[in-house]
Amino acid sequence: MIDIYESFENLDEAKKQTILNAGFRIFGEYGYSKASIKDIIKEAGISKGSLFYYFESKKNYFLYLYEYTSNIMKHLVDDPGEDGLPKYLEKTDFFERLDDVKERKMKLAFLHPYMGGFIKKAPFERSQDVYKEIQLINQRLAGERIADFFDKLDIYKFKDGVDPKMVLQLISWCSEGAVSLIQTKNLINPQIKHDELDYKEVIQLYDRYVAMIKKHFYKEEYL
Amino acid sequence: MIDIYESFENLDEAKKQTILNAGFRIFGEYGYSKASIKDIIKEAGISKGSLFYYFESKKNYFLYLYEYTSNIMKHLVDDPGEDGLPKYLEKTDFFERLDDVKERKMKLAFLHPYMGGFIKKAPFERSQDVYKEIQLINQRLAGERIADFFDKLDIYKFKDGVDPKMVLQLISWCSEGAVSLIQTKNLINPQIKHDELDYKEVIQLYDRYVAMIKKHFYKEEYL
């Protein structure tokens, strides 16, 4: 919440990310109550004393992660790019804007490979320890205006009768599906490091599906 | 493996299903090592003594579930229906055959609502207790012939250039997506019982996406 975790924030960036990612991975896999400090420090490669030195308690650590991800996810789409402009309004074509979002998500996935699993599970955490605080964070963020992907979008480019929101949902499922497909494939193959996902492979697969969808749902003159 | 869990098998069907479903739910959510007996018996509504009376150990119980699901999943598609005939070859139309599979999956999902989560996680269980046995079961089942969805299928009905396997994958992602979408929706709404999924809603959603896909990927003369 109020970021007074100075000792943690002053760590060098790489170490901070490692510690965050350990939490994302372990909490994301087991949930709050089943995730143990031991699991987390083993994953992060630090000592138990250090973790409590940074965050004081398991609860604080979890909520720090939740706050962190909530902020990022909330502004994933509409935050200004490096040039300072909110990029998502520049592109009015569905698939161009989609590519913009894809790029942002890619960078994020590269920095925080396990954030996806965490953010999917955390909001529904029922553990008494953290339930109330999660609701509070949710409430606060719910008040903020969120960017609408369909704002000023050329939806006329879709074939008649096609619901663009369904297409977006479909593509969103494709991206999740592509990730889990590659993950599973690599998990079966025992000689591959399971820890790191082959993003190129995921993107390749994802792009094929998006291309197929575009080809059949867009009017021919806009292909 | 060899089913000598007589005491369990002789239970009346309803109780058996309850006990199986408890395992699917808890193991599916937490994984083998983090799932505790206490969690499971609470979910199943039986005493600790009973569970050990039926299965002797946590490990046996888990492997029984894994064996059970593996067999079901393996023969989900090609098993004969109630009339004794393997139905999946009767229909040569992609979407008709798909409907067949959908119906089977529906019945299964109704009987074992949490089997999906279990079967997704269990094969990758890394706990030393059960790892070797899982591999053995996998090996044995890998030898069995599995039905091919595309066998004797009218793939010519697809528009030129469309890869039917990609379409099947896409639809598979839709079904998973529909489930998790409805699940999430109901989870946010606190006054709904979270335990039971509204299958009608899921199917409705799923059907809309399949209809959209069929409309744009099938040649017009076959719509």
Added chain:
DNA sequence: ATATTTATTGACCAATTCGGTCAAAAGTGA
């Protein structure tokens, strides 16, 4: 009705794990 077998329970067990503490060690900059 009675005897015998089967099914079910939860208090209890030793062992482990839990989140958290803290004194000591290591590192850092002057």
Added chain:
DNA sequence: TCACTTTTGACCGAATTGGTCAATAAATAT
């Protein structure tokens, strides 16, 4: 050298772990 910050893991009491078992209840057989 000194003062200060960071890092560590042995250690704590409490809770939880998978598993046992004598007792009880229910069902079945005689």
